[in-house]
Amino acid sequence: xxxxxxxxxxxxxxxxxxxxxxxxxxxxxxxxxxxxxxxxxxxxxxxxxxxxxxxxxxxxxxxxxxxxxxxxxxxxxxxxxxxxxxxxxxxxxxxxxxxxxxxxxxxxxxxxxxxxxxxxxxxxxxxxxxxxxxxxxx
Numbered sequence: 001x002x003x004x005x006x007x008x009x010x011x012x013x014x015x016x017x018x019x020x021x022x023x024x025x026x027x028x029x030x031x032x033x034x035x036x037x038x039x040x041x042x043x044x045x046x047x048x049x050x051x052x053x054x055x056x057x058x059x060x061x062x063x064x065x066x067x068x069x070x071x072x073x074x075x076x077x078x079x080x081x082x083x084x085x086x087x088x089x090x091x092x093x094x095x096x097x098x099x100x101x102x103x104x105x106x107x108x109x110x111x112x113x114x115x116x117x118x119x120x121x122x123x124x125x126x127x128x129x130x131x132x133x134x135x136x137x138x
Contacts, residue, residue: 007069008037008061009115015069020110022050024088031088033057035068049089051079051109055121067118072109075119078128079109095127099134 001023009015018037025032025046033053034044045056054072061068071077072092079092083106093104119127 004110006035006110007112007115008066009069009118010065010067013115015115016066020068020070022110035061037066040064049079049084051084051089051092053089054109055124058121062120067115067120069113069115069118070109071107071111071113073119073124074113074117075123075127076117077107077109078124078131095131097131097134099131 001021003019003021005017006020007015008018016037018035021034021036023032030046030048031050031053032044032046033050034042035057036042043057043060045053045060047053047056051072054068054070058068058073067073072079076095077092078095079089083089083091083093090109091106092109094107095104
């Protein structure tokens with residue numbers, strides 16, 4: 001089990017901090033993320049990889065007006081199937097438009113990210129779909 005301080009922001013850009021705990025539930029083969037924010041009940045999400053668990057956690061945070069300020073929550077990042085299957089979803093690609101022929105740079109999903117780079121789960125998925133549909137530059 002690992003714990004680290006993470007930043008969160010609200011719709012007005014005000015930042016607060018929380019403690020993010022990640023753990024592997026070996027019996028279930030799942031990964032759990034739990035965030036503790038002062039004055040609130042803990043929020044948890046379980047999934048087969050950390051990237052998806054982060055998306056599920058973010059959906060719950062979005063419902064209460066908060067966004068997680070981590071690289072895995074940036075509008076322009078997405079974890080590939082290989083990153084999720086082989087690497088537990090701990091890393092993701094930084095996607096740029098126009099799409100390049102070379103492999104995108106990678107970043108750890110728990111790395112800090114500026115509030116202005118963070119999107120909703122829906123915005124992140126839309127950016128990924130746009131990136132996928134774009135023509136690769138040579």
